[in-house]
Amino acid sequence: MCGIVGYTGKGNSSKVVLDGLKNLEYRGYDSWGIAVNDGGKLDVFKKVGEINIKKDNLPLPKTSSAIGHTRWATHGGVNHINAHPHFSTRRDFVLAQNGIVENYQDLKGKLIMKGYTFDTETDTEVIVRLIEEKRKSNETLKDSIRAAFNELDGRNTVIILDSRQDDHIIAVRNGSPLVLGVGKDGIFLASDALAFAKHTKDVVFLDNYDLVEIEGNKFEIYDAKTGIKKEYKVTTLNNKIKGISKGKYSHFMIKEIVEQKDTVLKAAEYTENDLKPIIEAVEDANRVYITGAGTAGFASGQIAYYLRNIAKVDALDVRSYDFETFLPILKKDDLVIAVSQSGETADTIEILEFAKEKGCEIGCIVNVEGSTIHRMSDYKYLIHAGPEICVASTKVFTSQCIFGYLLAKSMVKEYKEAKSYIQDLSDGLGDYFNEKTFKHIKKLAKKIKENEHFFILGKGQNSYISLEGALKVKEISYKHFEGFSAGELKHGVIALVEDDTPVFSIISDDDHFNDIISATEEVKARGAFTVGIGDSKFRDESCFKYFLSTATNKELSGLANVVAFQLLSYFLADSLGNNIDKPRNLAKSVTVK
Structure with a gap:
């Protein structure tokens, strides 16, 4: 801080x-x-x-x-x-x-x-x-x-x-x-x-x-x-810092969003041999805990999702600031993997110190070489995203998730397939970042800028994307965005939906597609302004009043979808005249509890 x-x-x-x-x-x-x-x-x-x-x-x-x-x-x-x-x-x-x-x-x-x-x-x-x-x-x-x-x-x-x-x-x-x-x-x-x-x-x-x-x-x-x-x-130090400059961009945030077409590839530059130590540690562990805070906490959730659903690993994501409630059941043969942009997050460091005292091995997915978390870990993996200057994290989030995806796929001998999907995501983002996309999202930002309350529905690989998407927009726009699983809708959230309440539905081509559409129809029936986010093939004017297309990628559609929220956050904050790179009351590196 x-x-x-x-x-x-x-x-x-x-x-x-x-x-x-x-x-x-x-x-x-x-x-x-x-x-x-x-x-x-x-x-x-x-x-x-x-x-x-x-x-x-x-x-x-x-x-x-x-x-x-x-x-x-x-x-x-x-x-x-x-x-x-x-x-x-x-x-x-x-x-x-x-x-x-x-x-x-x-x-x-x-x-x-x-x-x-x-x-x-x-x-x-x-x-x-x-x-x-x-x-x-x-x-x-x-x-x-x-x-x-x-x-x-x-x-x-x-x-x-x-x-x-x-x-x-x-x-x-x-x-x-x-x-x-x-x-x-x-x-x-x-x-x-x-x-x-x-x-x-x-x-x-x-x-x-x-x-x-x-x-x-x-x-x-x-x-x-x-x-x-x-x-x-x-x-x-091995990192090559060319200097901190916005270049042709108005803000670091939009520069770092666009850089994701390259940084997702850098995060996946590890060979199968590079991944062997952490794979063996995961396989030998009684349970794997993935921990982080803020955006890194949502990245830890996405990584745990990949490990559970792809590699069938007993992986549990726990926010580092709440981890103390799990200390009574933490065993010495558990593996704790820390996710952090700076590698200096105070809550996360404290938990790793407790885990070390218990005899646990420590892994890390961080962006800063030589940081405290990097140095105290047994299994160290850098995502090589380069300096991230905007307080709101964008490229580091997707890079950390990419590493987790590559790890999970490698555990089931699908390393080459993972690399192919990651390359497809990079190519898709390269095509996605254009003036047409920006203009379409700016139009939506202008339309909703007077609203104060917004909701995001996600499920499956998009559950944590809904949380990260909401965090990203609230950090920069200062608007109240709330992300949650579509399954929670009937359990209370729907009471907050009224005429013209913007509700975003994140869609992927998976088993949760029908659930998301059904939830969208429910909020639409109550007057919500429904916005779909996903592959353009899911555009349905009878269901959605506005649609944000994303880069096409079946296995990594969640990461393609989060980029749309990053851009919405940027253009909404810009239209409101906010300080985008340095939003009020926030610090990039949270080094005190």
């Missing part, structure tokens, strides 16, 4: 850090700030809202060390005072945090009793004052930070810029991600390597309770609990 960037080196530090913060905008934020060390004097610039300032206009001196932060408010309102970084009382260091101090009220009360005052409403300022208190009994800033950090509860990663020593930065990781970059012209710290990707691909992935101390162009890593120096490994 929050983003952290730090730099010491030969470049203009504030500009380097500002670039890094811009590359972390996808994580979501409501305010931001940068601090520099100008010859022993700390200068801070903070602002509420978007990072819309040009590098050359930053009112900060040219220096060789700086830290920066994008804030997603959890404690205290969105204002200039609560924005990070925060000064110490003597203004000899500044600190920024990504995370939550769960025991901040207790710590704050004790510090107030000792005479400390607080200027902000944040839990982060408690860390600052606690470090100040620890400096009374510790010789170095590093030891003071260690002592303070060991009294904090929760998941919190911090970065500190020191004024007493040139180019001196200390950071500690606990829970929230932090990666160190080793470049020719400097040392970097960031919540995501994307922040400094154009400078270096040589990184050190920091583990929980790692404390890194940077002094000039050198660094050391210590155990924050014991203070003992640790060995570290420099990894060269």
Whole structure:
């Protein structure tokens, strides 16, 4: 959620850090700030809202060390005072945090009793004052930070810029991600390597309770609990990041939607030999749990559907934030597969930690190499979708589902057939993305933009598509969309249908076709504005008042159908003038619970 960037080196530090913060905008934020060390004097610039300032206009001196932060408010309102970084009382260091101090009220009360005052409403300022208190009994800033950090509860990663020593930065990781970059012209710290990707691909992935101390162009890593120096490994990232640009598109979202014609193929580049380890793990498992949250949670449901219905595997999808209710029945011979875009989802990481304690093996389907979930997994699979900048996930969802489909088909010796269907989907999407399609969906968006409540019917392979479709539209349009199985219609939902209520019916050429048509007729009889989504051969004007054709693909029609909802979400939000790539109140990477 929050983003952290730090730099010491030969470049203009504030500009380097500002670039890094811009590359972390996808994580979501409501305010931001940068601090520099100008010859022993700390200068801070903070602002509420978007990072819309040009590098050359930053009112900060040219220096060789700086830290920066994008804030997603959890404690205290969105204002200039609560924005990070925060000064110490003597203004000899500044600190920024990504995370939550769960025991901040207790710590704050004790510090107030000792005479400390607080200027902000944040839990982060408690860390600052606690470090100040620890400096009374510790010789170095590093030891003071260690002592303070060991009294904090929760998941919190911090970065500190020191004024007493040139180019001196200390950071500690606990829970929230932090990666160190080793470049020719400097040392970097960031919540995501994307922040400094154009400078270096040589990184050190920091583990929980790692404390890194940077002094000039050198660094050391210590155990924050014991203070003992640790060995570290420099990894060269394989991902090729060409730069973050919308190109010819108005928004990242539409760019990423269109990229799916290519990303579905990249997700399926694994050979049969590549898949053998995870296939054997699935076959040997007592039960397979697929877990994720948000869009990744719906992807986990779709993957579990493929495993059950194609490979006949006992696969159960569980939202990571609800997984604790399954812990009493989790066995050591169960396999837990985590699905995550960022690989840093806090709820999911916590469940994997519990599963590891139980002795379970862990698999992952993620988009970020070296992320926490990627590194803690026994079976690691990247979907290679490339950076996804829009907060609302599109291409990562379909890529994760494609991997699950390929896995399921491979388990029943139908790898080549799966590859053929995936190629067909790619070709179909390539044909589907054209001005005629866009114009037809724009027309529907314009027609329904004044409505507030919408419903989506799905069944079978489209059950989770209805949920993901509803999530996608509500995220960006701020309209109330609800997806559910068509079987639920008679059990209460139909009471909400009235004249002109838009109801979307997702159709595939499968055993559930008649059920969907029957449900559509029921809502139509109650005055609903019925919209069909599926292969054009199912267009029926007597049943549907509007029809959105999708790319044709029998086995993967669910994924073809979800693309129509992605486009509807985009064009509906655009017609309403919403901030499409950065919708209100949402963050891309949910690194706190």
